[in-house]
Amino acid sequence: MTEAAPRLMTFPTARERPFDPPDELGRWQEETPVRRMTYPDGHEGWVVTGYAEARAILADPRFSTRPELLHSPFPQRPIRQEDLDRLPPGFFIRMDPPDHTRFRKLLTGQFTVRRMKLLEPRIAEIVADHLDTMERMGPPVDLVSSFALPIPSLVICELLGVPYGDRERFQRDSATLLNLETPVEESRAALDDLFDYLHDLVLRKKREPEDDLLSGLISADELTDREIAGMGLLLLIAGHETTANMLGLGTFALLTTPAQLAVMRDDPDSVENAVEELMRYLTVIHFGLIRAALEDVEIGDHLIHAGDSVLLSVPLANRDPERFADPTVLDVTRSAHGHLAFGHGVHQCLGQQLARAEMRIAYPALLRRFPGLRLAVPPEEVPMRTAMAIYGVHRLPVAW
Amino acid sequence: MKINADTGRCVGAGMCALTVPGVFDQSDDDGTVVLLDPEPAESLREAVEQAVRLCPSGALSITP
Ligand code: SF4
Numbered sequence: 115m116t117e118a119a120p121r122l123m124t125f126p127t128a129r130e131r132p133f134d135p136p137d138e139l140g141r142w143q144e145e146t147p148v149r150r151m152t153y154p155d156g157h158e159g160w161v162v163t164g165y166a167e168a169r170a171i172l173a174d175p176r177f178s179t180r181p182e183l184l185h186s187p188f189p190q191r192p193i194r195q196e197d198l199d200r201l202p203p204g205f206f207i208r209m210d211p212p213d214h215t216r217f218r219k220l221l222t223g224q225f226t227v228r229r230m231k232l233l234e235p236r237i238a239e240i241v242a243d244h245l246d247t248m249e250r251m252g253p254p255v256d257l258v259s260s261f262a263l264p265i266p267s268l269v270i271c272e273l274l275g276v277p278y279g280d281r282e283r284f285q286r287d288s289a290t291l292l293n294l295e296t297p298v299e300e301s302r303a304a305l306d307d308l309f310d311y312l313h314d315l316v317l318r319k320k321r322e323p324e325d326d327l328l329s330g331l332i333s334a335d336e337l338t339d340r341e342i343a344g345m346g347l348l349l350l351i352a353g354h355e356t357t358a359n360m361l362g363l364g365t366f367a368l369l370t371t372p373a374q375l376a377v378m379r380d381d382p383d384s385v386e387n388a389v390e391e392l393m394r395y396l397t398v399i400h401f402g403l404i405r406a407a408l409e410d411v412e413i414g415d416h417l418i419h420a421g422d423s424v425l426l427s428v429p430l431a432n433r434d435p436e437r438f439a440d441p442t443v444l445d446v447t448r449s450a451h452g453h454l455a456f457g458h459g460v461h462q463c464l465g466q467q468l469a470r471a472e473m474r475i476a477y478p479a480l481l482r483r484f485p486g487l488r489l490a491v492p493p494e495e496v497p498m499r500t501a502m503a504i505y506g507v508h509r510l511p512v513a514w
Numbered sequence: 515m516k517i518n519a520d521t522g523r524c525v526g527a528g529m530c531a532l533t534v535p536g537v538f539d540q541s542d543d544d545g546t547v548v549l550l551d552p553e554p555a556e557s558l559r560e561a562v563e564q565a566v567r568l569c570p571s572g573a574l575s576i577t578p
Contacts, residue, residue: 173572215525222526222545227535229542230528452568462527462570470532 125151125161125187125401125425132498133367133396134442135429139163143430148416151425157185159423160416165434165454167413168426172458177405177424178210179461184406185423204337204344207352207461214460217345220334221464224273224327230467233269234475240268241476245483253513254490261480262361262510266472270353273468274346275319275326283311288351308350312343349465356398357469359499359506361476364392366496366507367444368481369489374446379481388446389473394453395444397429400505403457428454484514516553516577517562521546524573533565534558547573 126138134140142149147164162168171177206217223229244265248255255261271281290296290304316328316339323329327349331342368375378388403426407418418424432453433441439448456463463469481487489496490511497508517537526545530538537558539548554562566574 173570218525219544219546223541223543224545225528226526226540226542226545227528227531228540451564458570460525460571462525464527467528467532 124154124189127188127401127500129498129500132493132496133363133370133444135397135400135427135433139427139430140433143427143434147434148414151187153185153187153423154189155185157423159185159187159425160418161187161425161427162413163427163430163434164414165431165437168428168431168454169458171405171413171424171426172403172454172461174411174459175211176408176411178408179208179405180210181208183408183421183423184404187404187423187425188401204341205348206345207348211460217337217341218460218464220331220336221327221345221349224330225464225467227467230471233273233468234471236272237265237269237472237475238479240265241479245479249483254511255513257365257510257512258358258362258507259509261476262365263358265361265476266357266469267354269468269472270350270465273327273353274349275324275328276315276350280311284308284350284354288354291351305347308347309343312346312350313339316342316346352463353465353468355504357472359398359504360393360396360469360473362510363396363398363506364473364477365480365487365512366489366493366510367392367396368477369487369512370493371444374444375481375487377446378477379485382478384446385474385478387449389470389477390450390453391444391446391448392473392477393455394432394438394450396505397432397453397455398505399455399457399503400429401425401503402427402429428457484512486514488513515556515559515562517549518575518577519547519549520573522573523571524569525571527570529568529570530565530574533568534561537562538565 126136128136130137142161143163147167148160148162151159151161153159162171204217206214209217244261248260267281267284271278287304287308291301316332319329320332323332328342328346331337331345368378377384405424405426407420407422407424409420411418432455435441438450456466490513496510499506499508524546526540528540530547531540537551537554539550540546541548562576566576
C-alpha cells in the first residue's frame with residue numbers, strides 16, 4: 115500500500131496541440147495510473163489517468179457523485195454551498211442511487227435503442243436541411259453555427275417538446291453556464307433563466323399535453339413540476355453542447371487527417387467504428403469526472419480513504435496504452451468500443467444512443483455532400499474551447 | 515450459453531441492444547433490458563460477451 119505524501123500541483127488544462135490532452139497529464143500517466151494531488155482548497159485527493167482504474171471507480175457504488183461530498187480540483191470553479199442549495203430538483207446526475215435510480219428510470223424508456231432508430235429519419239431530414247442551407251450560402255461557412263450546433267439543438271428540442279422559436283435563448287444560456295470563465299453571478303442567472311423557462315413550459319404542457327418527452331413525464335405523474343423542469347434542464351444542456359462539440363471538433367480532426375476522412379466518407383461500413391474512435395480520441399469531457407469515496411477503497415495498490423475526492427481524467431483513460439494500442443493516433447478503423455467518453459457505471463450517458471445516431475448520420479452526410487471540404491483558415495487559427503467544460507471549437511470556417 | 519439479466523441493476527443505457535439487437539431489447543416503460551433470446555446460439559457468443567463487457571451497470575452475466 116503506497117501512501118506517498120501528496121504534492122501540490124495544479125491540474126494541467128493548457129494543451130500544446132489541439133487534439134491532445136496536456137503533455138503534463140501524459141507524464142503523470144506514465145508515472146502511475148493513480149496519484150495523489152493536493153486540490154486548490156487544500157484537500158489531499160487523487161487523480162486517475164489509467165483506464166482500468168477509472169472504469170472500476172465509475173462502476174463502484176462506494177464512490178459518490180453528490181456535490182456536497184466533492185472537492186473541486188479546478189481553481190476557477192470551487193464548489194460552494196450556496197450553489198448546491200440552488201441546484202434544481204431532479205438534477206439526477208448529481209445524485210447517488212436510489213434517488214438517482216428513481217429519476218433515471220423515468221427517462222430511460224424514452225432513450226432506448228429502438229426509439230432512437232425511430233428518430234433517425236427525422237435526424238437525417240434536419241441534417242439535409244442544414245446542408246442545403248450551407249450549399250445555398252456558399253463558402254466560406256462557419257460549420258459550428260451552421261451545422262454542428264443547430265442540429266443537436268433541434269433534435270433535443272423536438273424530443274423534449276421545446277418550441278423552435280425559443281431555442282436561441284437556450285443556446286445562449288447553456289453556453290454561459292458551461293463556460294468556466296463565466297462569473298458566478300452570470301452563470302447562476304443563466305441557470306435560473308433556463309429553469310424558469312422550463313417550469314413555465316411544463317405548466318403550459320400540463321394544460322395542453324403534446325406528444326413529447328415533457329408531456330410524457332407529466333402524465334407519468336411521479337414527479338413535481340419543478341422536478342420535471344429540472345430534468346428537462348439537464349437533458350437540454352447535456353443533449354445540446356456535447357454532440358455539437360463532437361461534430362465541430364470531429365470534423366476539424368478529420369480535416370487535418372485526410373486519409374481518415376476519406377475512409378469515413380467512402381466506406382459506409384466504417385462509420386460505426388469511426389464514431390466510437392472519434393469519441394475516444396477527442397473525449398470532449400476533457401477535464402474529466404469527479405467522485406468522492408464513501409468508505410475506504412483499495413484501487414490497485416493505493417488505499418483511497420473515505421471522504422477523498424478523485425478526479426478521473428477521462429481523456430487520459432481513453433489514451434491508456436494498456437487498453438488502446440497507439441492511443442495517440444486517430445485510427446477510424448479500430449474498434450474503440452469500451453471507451454469512457456460517455457462515462458461508465460450507473461451514470462453512463464443516458465442520451466448516448468441519441469448522440470450516436472446523430473453522429474452516425476451527420477458526419478458522413480457532411481463529408482459526402484462536400485467531398486472537397488477543407489478548412490478556410492490555417493489550423494492554428496481555429497479558436498479552441500480551452501476553458502469550456504465541454505471541449506471543442508468556437509468556430510470552424512470551412513470551404514469546399 | 516444462458517444469459518442472466520438483472521433488471522434491478524440495469525440502468526437502461528442500451529449498450530446490449532445496440533451490440534446484439536436480436537438477443538437484447540429494452541422495455542418501452544423504463545428502458546431496462548429485455549431478453550429476446552435468453553439462450554442464444556453459440557455463434558453469437560463473442561457478440562454477447564462483448565455486450566456483457568460493455569454493460570455499464572454489471573447487469574448482465576453468462577452461465578456456460
Ligand atoms: S447494457 Fe446493461 S445497463 Fe444497458 S440496457 Fe443493457 S443491461 Fe441495461
